[in-house]
Amino acid sequence: MLASVKDDNRNAGAGVFSVLRGATGPLIGLILLCIFLSFATDKFMSARNLLNILDQITVLGIMAVGMTLVILIGGIDLAVGSVMALTMMVMGYLSSQIGLPLGAGILLALAVAAVTGAISGVLITALGVPAFIATLAMMSVARGLANMITDGQQIVGFPSWFSLLAYTRFGGFLTLTVAIMLVVFVLGWLYLRYTPGGRSLYAIGGNQEVARLAGINVSFYTIGVYVVSGLLAGLAGVVLAMRLDSVQPTAGVSYELDTIAAVVIGGTSLSGGKGGIIGTIIGVLIIGVLRNGLNLLGVSPFLQAVVIGVVIALAVAAEAVKQK
Amino acid sequence: MTAQDLTPILSLRQIRKVYGSLQVLHGIDLDVRPGEVVALLGENGAGKSTLSKIISGAVQPSGGDMTWFGAPYAPASPRAAMDAGLGMIHQELKLLPQLSIAENVFMGRYLMKGGRIDRRGMEERAHAGLQRLGLDISPRRVVEGLSTAKQQLIEIAKAMTLNARLLILDEPTAALGGEETQLLFRQIERLKADGVGIIYISHRLDEIRQVADRVVVMRDGAKVQEFDSGNVPVRTIVEAMVGRSLERMFPAIPVPQTDVMIEVRDLSSPARTFNNINFSVKRGEVFGIAGLVGAGRTELVRAIAGADPISSGEVILDGVTITPRSPRDAIRNGIVLVPEDRKLQGLVLDHSIQENIGYANLDRVARRGVVTSRQMSQFADAYIGTFGVKGRGSQNAGELSGGNQQKVVLAKWLARKPKVVVLDEPTRGIDVGARSSIYDTIMDLAREGVAVIVVSSDLEEVLGVSNRIMVMAQGKQAGILDRRDANDVSVMELATI
Numbered sequence: 001m002l003a004s005v006k007d008d009n010r011n012a013g014a015g016v017f018s019v020l021r022g023a024t025g026p027l028i029g030l031i032l033l034c035i036f037l038s039f040a041t042d043k044f045m046s047a048r049n050l051l052n053i054l055d056q057i058t059v060l061g062i063m064a065v066g067m068t069l070v071i072l073i074g075g076i077d078l079a080v081g082s083v084m085a086l087t088m089m090v091m092g093y094l095s096s097q098i099g100l101p102l103g104a105g106i107l108l109a110l111a112v113a114a115v116t117g118a119i120s121g122v123l124i125t126a127l128g129v130p131a132f133i134a135t136l137a138m139m140s141v142a143r144g145l146a147n148m149i150t151d152g153q154q155i156v157g158f159p160s161w162f163s164l165l166a167y168t169r170f171g172g173f174l175t176l177t178v179a180i181m182l183v184v185f186v187l188g189w190l191y192l193r194y195t196p197g198g199r200s201l202y203a204i205g206g207n208q209e210v211a212r213l214a215g216i217n218v219s220f221y222t223i224g225v226y227v228v229s230g231l232l233a234g235l236a237g238v239v240l241a242m243r244l245d246s247v248q249p250t251a252g253v254s255y256e257l258d259t260i261a262a263v264v265i266g267g268t269s270l271s272g273g274k275g276g277i278i279g280t281i282i283g284v285l286i287i288g289v290l291r292n293g294l295n296l297l298g299v300s301p302f303l304q305a306v307v308i309g310v311v312i313a314l315a316v317a318a319e320a321v322k323q324k
Numbered sequence: 325m326t327a328q329d330l331t332p333i334l335s336l337r338q339i340r341k342v343y344g345s346l347q348v349l350h351g352i353d354l355d356v357r358p359g360e361v362v363a364l365l366g367e368n369g370a371g372k373s374t375l376s377k378i379i380s381g382a383v384q385p386s387g388g389d390m391t392w393f394g395a396p397y398a399p400a401s402p403r404a405a406m407d408a409g410l411g412m413i414h415q416e417l418k419l420l421p422q423l424s425i426a427e428n429v430f431m432g433r434y435l436m437k438g439g440r441i442d443r444r445g446m447e448e449r450a451h452a453g454l455q456r457l458g459l460d461i462s463p464r465r466v467v468e469g470l471s472t473a474k475q476q477l478i479e480i481a482k483a484m485t486l487n488a489r490l491l492i493l494d495e496p497t498a499a500l501g502g503e504e505t506q507l508l509f510r511q512i513e514r515l516k517a518d519g520v521g522i523i524y525i526s527h528r529l530d531e532i533r534q535v536a537d538r539v540v541v542m543r544d545g546a547k548v549q550e551f552d553s554g555n556v557p558v559r560t561i562v563e564a565m566v567g568r569s570l571e572r573m574f575p576a577i578p579v580p581q582t583d584v585m586i587e588v589r590d591l592s593s594p595a596r597t598f599n600n601i602n603f604s605v606k607r608g609e610v611f612g613i614a615g616l617v618g619a620g621r622t623e624l625v626r627a628i629a630g631a632d633p634i635s636s637g638e639v640i641l642d643g644v645t646i647t648p649r650s651p652r653d654a655i656r657n658g659i660v661l662v663p664e665d666r667k668l669q670g671l672v673l674d675h676s677i678q679e680n681i682g683y684a685n686l687d688r689v690a691r692r693g694v695v696t697s698r699q700m701s702q703f704a705d706a707y708i709g710t711f712g713v714k715g716r717g718s719q720n721a722g723e724l725s726g727g728n729q730q731k732v733v734l735a736k737w738l739a740r741k742p743k744v745v746v747l748d749e750p751t752r753g754i755d756v757g758a759r760s761s762i763y764d765t766i767m768d769l770a771r772e773g774v775a776v777i778v779v780s781s782d783l784e785e786v787l788g789v790s791n792r793i794m795v796m797a798q799g800k801q802a803g804i805l806d807r808r809d810a811n812d813v814s815v816m817e818l819a820t821i
Contacts, residue, residue, distance in 0.1 A: 194695055196687060196695055199679075199682065199700075203675075203679075210670065210672050211672075211683065212650075214655075214684040214736070215656070216652070217650075
């Protein structure tokens with residue numbers, strides 16, 4: 001009896017550890033950060049503030065799942081910020097200027113986002129353009145297109161139910177935007193952990209040639225991953241539009257860098273093959289909590305940027321030292 | 325005055341090299357005198373490249389002495405050897421194509437004048453070096469676009485501006501055509517006249533007579549024979565190269581079945597690395613492919629397994645034309661490849677054994693589209709046990725010995741019950757014990773009716789495990805020998821055509 005209890009405990013421990021997949025360091029960092037902030041400020045550990053943090057990380061969280069897949073296969077997607085803006089503008093144009101129902105506008109805009117990812121993916125696989133360059137080009141193209149739609153103007157005046165989705169707390173705590181983020185987290189986690197496709201991404205990131213010789217369709221998965229990244233960038237754009245109740249072509253500038261930072265802080269290796277969604281969630285939370293905490297402490301935005309830069313450097317350096 | 329009368333530039337006495345428990349060089353003696361070309365010959369793995377690495381300072385010997393013009397010589401790095409006056413010309417050229425000839429010649433030691441790079445000085449000296457080799461090209465020209473022979477001569481010119489007294493040429497003619505080879509040989513004559521000593525490593529035995537003053541043959545890390553003239557019959561050299569090394573044990577070879585499992589018809593690659601290859605392998609047959617490095621063996625078997633492109637011809641499996649377009653295609657049809665380079669092509673080294681076995685079998689591990697870590701480890705553990713891999717399933721593949729890594733690669737494929745197994749250099753870098761278990765696996769596969777194709781540079785291995793042996797030379801099939809007619813000499817003669 002006693003032995004079996006012990007055994008269960010050990011399994012549970014191993015389970016938690018394997019779920020974290022090397023993200024224990026970031027998790028400890030996140031916990032320490034929360035402890036510090038709960039002592040340094042009065043407001044941090046309030047339910048309202050914690051829910052605020054969840055609301056604030058939705059856009060970053062959704063994009064970071066796509067970026068995790070991309071970085072896991074050893075790629076990079078610099079276009080996500082621009083694709084987000086393009087999606088928002090297409091959605092706004094189709095619904096406000098053309099007069100399509102908003103739902104249809106959202107679906108078409110998401111299709112555009114997916115197509116941008118497909119184009120990047122084909123450039124990378126069929127033409128051999130490095131991912132950095134292919135998505136850098138897409139970043140420029142998508143931003144340009146986003147500006148062309150309204151000649152740089154923002155679009156306002158969405159139906160009131162739309163922005164309420166970002167603020168109405170269903171069941172007292174869950175906004176639709178947070179729900180979307182949580183669903184994306186769960187789907188991403190299930191995919192990477194429990195499907196042949198998800199496992200194949202690890203193989204491709206580990207060694208593309210080994211994966212190819214093992215019969216994995218590397219081109220298919222590569223294109224697929226960029227499509228998902230584009231699609232999630234688009235979805236993040238829809239969420240941002242709900243939160244802002246407007247769309248503008250300058251939205252999401254440099255979001256790709258925040259997203260990459262969150263993924264990397266979460267322990268996913270830029271060389272591919274190592275990491276996962278749990279780490280990314282922790283990385284997103286670290287950035288969200290840090291921003292929120294620095295605001296509560298009244299730290300100036302300029303200093304905040306410095307602090308976040310230092311955290312990124314420390315997190316990755318700690319991981320690199322651990323590897324040795 | 326003959327070369328014999330001069331003090332040697334370089335003398336090696338009892339040079340040994342040991343890696344762990346493996347001795348790769350056994351007490352080598354070698355002298356190179358001014359103005360002579362010493363040909364260093366041997367099969368792949370005979371120890372030629374280790375020896376040249378020791379001379380050029382890239383590897384430190386485990387024992388023995390070297391002298392340079394009578395003084396002790398122990399280069400701690402390639403740089404130290406270069407400073408002493410050694411020029412190592414590698415098989416793969418190491419010039420930077422976008423830079424000019426002069427910049428390449430003075431790479432890493434640019435001439436300076438008043439704190440600035442002295443381009444004119446560099447160009448003048450590079451030009452002088454080129455002219456000494458009878459090459460009239462502007463030193464300002466970029467290297468890109470020059471023929472391989474000219475690039476090789478630039479490498480030599482580079483060594484000469486460093487006042488090299490001894491050159492090591494590693495397979496200098498491997499990528500050269502007949503005319504370019506003659507150009508190189510004329511330059512070698514000039515260098516000899518200047519008193520430069522040359523160690524000449526080559527697989528092309530017919531050149532030796534033309535260029536060498538002496539011939540040294542190595543086998544299994546030892547110097548087995550030395551000829552005081554380059555004029556030695558090729559057959560004599562081949563016999564010395566293959567010799568009779570330690571007897572190895574090979575398991576009994578099963579008798580093949582009568583029906584053909586896989587047939588290859590007129591197969592060619594786009595780059596003609598192999599050309600018009602025809603053969604068939606029966607069920608339960610072990611088909612060996614022998615040949616020198618660069619003969620096109622690897623490219624051929626990779627193409628059969630869908631890993632490299634095929635430009636024409638077909639692959640017929642069990643009577644059906646399947647000519648694979650991708651590894652995925654080949655695997656689905658039952659053809660699997662154990663690639664030449666385990667570390668780069670066979671395994672993801674920083675992933676676990678379980679994951680590595682799983683990656684090739686995800687479709688079989690999954691139940692209704694779901695894969696769990698538990699399923700992966702159960703699946704893998706069964707095969708880890710069957711193949712006697714010494715390691716835990718959760719261990720990273722990179723932590724295993726070469727032999728155990730190879731067993732993991734075999735395990736991941738044999739789990740699929742393939743029809744054709746292609747093994748490219750299956751025992752390279754693997755110790756004796758693990759080797760025999762890999763041979764046993766090959767025979768077990770044959771007994772089960774699998775067609776096995778084995779590529780190996782280890783002649784004794786091909787002879788020991790194959791029912792029939794195809795010999796390739798320069799992309800062409802030089803002949804197919806039955807086990808009864810095949811021996812080291814007959815194979816080497818076909819391979820060095």
